[in-house]
Amino acid sequence: DVKVTQSSRYLVKRTGEKVFLECVQDMDHENMFWYRQDPGLGLRLIYFSYDVKMKEKGDIPEGYSVSREKKERFSLILESASTNQTSMYLCASSLGGGSGANVLTFGAGSRLTVL
Amino acid sequence: KNEVEQSPQNLTAQEGEFITINCSYSVGISALHWLQQHPGGGIVSLFMLSSGKKKHGRLIATINIQEKHSSLHITASHPRDSAVYICAVPLNFGNEKLTFGTGTRLTIIP
Numbered sequence: 001d002v003k004v005t006q007s008s009r010y011l012v013k014r015t016g017e018k019v020f021l022e023c024v025q026d027m028d029h030e031n032m033f034w035y036r037q038d039p040g041l042g043l044r045l046i047y048f049s050y051d052v053k054m055k056e057k058g059d060i061p062e063g064y065s066v067s068r069e070k071k072e073r074f075s076l077i078l079e080s081a082s083t084n085q086t087s088m089y090l091c092a093s094s095l096g097g098g099s100g101a102n103v104l105t106f107g108a109g110s111r112l113t114v115l
Numbered sequence: 116k117n118e119v120e121q122s123p124q125n126l127t128a129q130e131g132e133f134i135t136i137n138c139s140y141s142v143g144i145s146a147l148h149w150l151q152q153h154p155g156g157g158i159v160s161l162f163m164l165s166s167g168k169k170k171h172g173r174l175i176a177t178i179n180i181q182e183k184h185s186s187l188h189i190t191a192s193h194p195r196d197s198a199v200y201i202c203a204v205p206l207n208f209g210n211e212k213l214t215f216g217t218g219t220r221l222t223i224i225p
Binding site for chain 2: 031033040041042043044045048050056058090092094096099100101102103104105106107108109
């Protein structure tokens with residue numbers, strides 16, 4: 001019954017490593033999101049995709065890139081991981097349509113530690 | 116861009132108490148979301164509402180569009196309700212991107 005799947009629950013990486021976080025949804029949703037969640041700061045949007053190969057920057061895109069080659073898959077890439085990217089990363093998806101009134105479905109999250 | 120404020124930040128109550136969590140926002144919206152996150156767990160959507168009131172079991176969500184305010188109520192609270200409750204609204208009307216409150220950490224003591 002899992003609908004949004006994040007590939008890794010826990011990761012430990014070294015500073016400077018390239019990190020891939022994968023997210024797959026099986027609900028045929030147009031919209032997909034990557035957030036990071038830090039204590040006291042809440043959820044902050046890194047990138048948003050509203051269609052295959054389409055993306056928009058969120059609040060904190062610096063140091064991240066994304067890829068959406070297929071509708072069901074949205075990848076977050078840290079080109080050169082840094083310690084300040086240690087965080088919980090959450091993927092979510094929703095129907096499209098531009099209404100702003102679509103329920104979000106979240107993945108379980110990926111906790112990344114950069115040493 | 117919408118600004119979201121939740122209160123209280125932390126709330127501890129005895130089992131059985133009636134719980135109210137508040138959310139205010141600054142810009143008109145198409146819908147407001149209430150989310151729940153258990154410790155170590157993922158986030159689930161509880162409600163999405165654009166007017167009036169919605170009820171699901173012991174949870175009730177209300178919204179006043181004119182006052183830009185929403186409340187989440189829990190009746191007959193139970194320890195399993197202990198979680199972080201998060202309010203979220205679109206950046207502006209019709210925007211798919213949401214902005215989130217910092218959450219209310221609720222602890223229900225048996």
